Amino acid sequence: MAFDPLTMLTITIALALAASLYLAIEWQTVREPALLFWSAGFALISVGCILALLRSSGLLLVGIWFANGLLITSHWLFFAGVARFTEVRLSRAWLLAVAIWFAMLLLPNGPEWSKIMLLVNSLLIALITIRASFLLRPRGKSLGAGAAQLRFVLLGHGLFYIAKTIPVLVPGTLIDLASFQGQIIKISLVEGVMALMLISLSMTGTVRYRREKRIERLAARDPLTAMYNRRALEARAPKLLDGVSPKHPGALLLIDIDNFKQVNDLHGHAAGDKLLVALGEMIRQALPEGSLAARLGGDEFVILLRDASPERITNLGDLLRQQFQSAAAQTFATPEAVTLSVGASLFDQPPASLAALIEQGDVALYESKRGGRDSIRLVDRTSNAEPLTG
Known part of the structure; x- marks a missing residue:
């Protein structure tokens, strides 16, 4: 042709x-x-x-x-x-x-x-x-x-x-x-x-x-808040955790919303979703450079810090607690205040796994809840093992 x-x-x-x-x-x-x-x-x-x-x-x-x-x-x-x-x-x-x-x-x-x-x-x-x-x-x-x-x-x-x-x-x-x-x-x-x-x-x-x-x-990504989900956190955390040393301690903050069920029950699940999105945005804005944050599920969030210190942890936790309580009080009326409880773990050796680290944060979070909520409980697992409550 x-x-x-x-x-x-x-x-x-x-x-x-x-x-x-x-x-x-x-x-x-x-x-x-x-x-x-x-x-x-x-x-x-x-x-x-x-x-x-x-x-x-x-x-x-x-x-x-x-x-x-x-x-x-x-x-x-x-x-x-x-x-x-x-x-x-x-x-x-x-x-x-x-x-x-x-x-x-x-x-x-x-x-x-x-x-x-x-x-x-x-x-x-x-x-x-x-x-x-x-x-x-x-x-x-x-x-x-x-x-x-x-x-x-x-x-x-x-x-x-x-x-x-x-x-x-x-x-x-x-x-x-x-x-x-x-x-x-x-x-x-x-x-x-x-x-x-x-x-x-x-x-x-x-x-x-x-x-x-x-x-x-x-x-x-978590489809609601657009934050990393647990799967993404597990993929990215090892790089951060491997760099942990006595000179460069790491920290995990486990964050949970107090009385979150009241928001869903009184104002609907759309209101609860709005509150979760707002918290996710607060965490993104407050997150230090080189850190990681994710939504684990429900109303539970996690932050991984590097080059951490007790002061840096408590300052970040207190900032988030104050911002969130103010935003929640202005937006949704509830019988009990909608606040944040934070369980934190400070460490200077790479943990066995991210799951083990989250379990340590969960223990600290439980102590924060048991102590009256709207607080931060820090467990120091470095060479100085004195716990600090904020």
Whole structure:
């Protein structure tokens, strides 16, 4: 089968339709808005190529003007999808790229008509595509291998369109858009098919990376408070605990809400959830750098500190108790005050396990509850074993 222009257009139509359908199906699963832009872009490419086939029937307005207009629009949709994926807001000025092309309908049909059209078409697509590739720069965080590949594919695609403008400026170069004549036109069709395949594969890889990261985050986070869950804490705690030494003691604070049941019983579980979210936010804001915090379940939270001291522990515990009691009293009226009890353990040797450490904190928490609640009980398990109550 000869790879003539009509054959290349037919292949492009099939590939673009397949890519559009596949990305639309992916959107049904992932619900990533960028997929809709990219799917629409590939759909427009297929429609544009179908219109381009009409040139052989003499329908030049539709087969050239509108077909190439749809090609520009499809690249703009790719650009919009990249902007949506990278959370960059586009200026409305970028819509001028499409408007400029259709404004060229006012140009008279002269001997240089095909060259002018190819020049403007190439520059507009190059501008859009290269700008899209720049949006995919890492900027301090990885977007995944798929995004990196998409970035370079778009950059290469844009540079190719810049290169297409060079033959246009050479006198005597044959360019006839009406009959697909001219070496640069045939090369463009081949490059278009290759770029189409690479762009669609890169887009899919980009979205899959984000989906995997999202699943990973959801698996590590408590769905209500967005704090780490116990599983995530167990995965991250060893690094912190292994650094514990007499010079750099560690500490665990186990936090429990006093009279939490009254909030649920009197104001409903939605009120209780609101209180848990508020406590989670207080912990996040008060958490020292390099520390870990998690929701173990129910109304129980845990904090792991490094470079801890009795003063640092009691200051953190008292700060959380005061903030929480004030917020709870202002929000929900209950027969008994809704407060915090804190059980803390200070240690200077890596514990046998996180579970064993939590058990030690649980013992201290029980002492805090038994002592009247709304208090912090610290058990010093370092070389100085004197307990301290706050």
